[in-house]
Amino acid sequence: GENVEQHPSTLSVQEGDSAVIKCTYSDSASNYFPWYKQELGKGPQLIIDIRSNVGEKKDQRIAVTLNKTAKHFSLHITETQPEDSAVYFCAAPGGTSYGKLTFGQGTILTVHP
Amino acid sequence: DVKVTQSSRYLVKRTGEKVFLECVQDMDHENMFWYRQDPGLGLRLIYFSYDVKMKEKGDIPEGYSVSREKKERFSLILESASTNQTSMYLCASSLLRRNTEAFFGQGTRLTVV
Numbered sequence A: 001g002e003n004v005e006q007h008p009s010t011l012s013v014q015e016g017d018s019a020v021i022k023c024t025y026s027d028s029a030s031n032y033f034p035w036y037k038q039e040l041g042k043g044p045q046l047i048i049d050i051r052s053n054v055g056e057k058k059d060q061r062i063a064v065t066l067n068k069t070a071k072h073f074s075l076h077i078t079e080t081q082p083e084d085s086a087v088y089f090c091a092a093p094g095g096t097s098y099g100k101l102t103f104g105q106g107t108i109l110t111v112h113p
Numbered sequence B: 001d002v003k004v005t006q007s008s009r010y011l012v013k014r015t016g017e018k019v020f021l022e023c024v025q026d027m028d029h030e031n032m033f034w035y036r037q038d039p040g041l042g043l044r045l046i047y048f049s050y051d052v053k054m055k056e057k058g059d060i061p062e063g064y065s066v067s068r069e070k071k072e073r074f075s076l077i078l079e080s081a082s083t084n085q086t087s088m089y090l091c092a093s094s095l096l097r098r099n100t101e102a103f104f105g106q107g108t109r110l111t112v113v
Helices: none
Strands: A004-007 A010-014 A019-025 A032-038 A045-053 A056-059 A063-069 A072-077 A088-090 A109-112 B004-006 B010-013 B019-025 B031-038 B042-049 B064-070 B071-078 B087-094 B107-110
Touching: A004 A088, A010 A019, A019 A088, A032 A063, A045 A056, A045 A063, A045 A088, A056 A072, A072 A088, B004 B087, B010 B019, B019 B031, B019 B087, B031 B064, B031 B071, B042 B064, B042 B071, B071 B087
Parallel strands: A010 A109, B010 B107
Antiparallel strands: A004 A019, A019 A072, A032 A045, A032 A088, A056 A063, A063 A072, A088 A109, B004 B019, B019 B071, B031 B042, B031 B087, B064 B071, B087 B107
């Protein structure tokens, strides 16, 4: 099955700085790579995803890059704000059942004002 | 507004009790999932279901069972609760297709004493 490794486990930045979270995956059949944000007391929510036919995708201050050869993908947050503080999870589907995702270990991002 | 609702936010149960965690979704999704969230381990899949009365084991099914009698409802059952099952439990649902968003409930914090 799919194995997803996520780093770092914690990340602390000053407001306005950039933050980068990296993930690697094992199953070359994976072709969809979502990122979820979990705020305190809530369930994870999709913030951005990328499919294997593109190398980069941006949505305002967040972007995701994908390197299929190296089997890694990254989340980039620019101009961080205190409300970006949350737990972030990457995920990959592997080549198995439709809709099933394997998640990384999570990154606790703290943005200091 | 799409919704996945878990019946309890917090539960405290005694060792050996049979515990039921309930989840309901209103999006007519085929897939439903139960994840367990522990610090440093991310989201680990316990069981999932892609249709009524259908179920498949995830990565950590031991000590758990599930029930899906209606499309909108998916129950997680701890047959005999143990202290190592103290955790955050998250329910999610999605369409039965590739590369699709998963929608999560708010989570149930279960403590087994």
